[in-house]
Amino acid sequence: MTKTEFHSLLTDSSKLSFEFAKNYVHDNLPNDFKYTVKLNVSHDDPNLKQFDIYPSDNDKTVELITATEVVDLLCRKNKVPVWLDISVESFNKNHTVFQLLCAGRYSDDANEFYYQKSGTGPFGIKSPVLPASYKDEQTKFSLKKKKSFFAWLTKT
Numbered sequence: 001m002t003k004t005e006f007h008s009l010l011t012d013s014s015k016l017s018f019e020f021a022k023n024y025v026h027d028n029l030p031n032d033f034k035y036t037v038k039l040n041v042s043h044d045d046p047n048l049k050q051f052d053i054y055p056s057d058n059d060k061t062v063e064l065i066t067a068t069e070v071v072d073l074l075c076r077k078n079k080v081p082v083w084l085d086i087s088v089e090s091f092n093k094n095h096t097v098f099q100l101l102c103a104g105r106y107s108d109d110a111n112e113f114y115y116q117k118s119g120t121g122p123f124g125i126k127s128p129v130l131p132a133s134y135k136d137e138q139t140k141f142s143l144k145k146k147k148s149f150f151a152w153l154t155k156t
Helices: 003-021 067-074 149-154
Strands: 033-038 061-065 084-091 096-102 105-107 123-125
Touching (some): 003 067, 003 096, 033 067
Parallel strands (some): 033 096, 084 123
16 A cells, blocks of 8 residues: 555545544544554564564554654555554644554555455544443533643643
8 A cells, every 4th residue: 555545544534533523522623633643552463474563563652643644654665554443532722633543464455454345444433432421322522632742841
């Protein structure tokens, strides 16, 4: 998969996830997007030979990056994770922040992508994490606000 194709799928999946989240949250979510990427959450066995696997990705998280930075991070040798669960995680004044939970298995074979039949390639559109108090689809809740790194630094 080329970087251009992956970027297009990321953009489309982000919009779908953004609209889906509006069914659950009452916050006014900004239309500018950032991403928190959790790499190799599946902790795949490096002995699986049909995939590229990067054990050094285990437990790594990259926060508040742009779509272009996501593409640069995840598109390796024209291969991408076979599944990426995307959901709205939080927001701040300027950005809606998506969480990307990523498989550790990388492939360039579209038949390996978990959500290919739904038209989103490797991307699975998920709801925001529901609070423990969540009762039903009629109840909307507020997402947590994510403070920027610079706001944290200047906090006294």
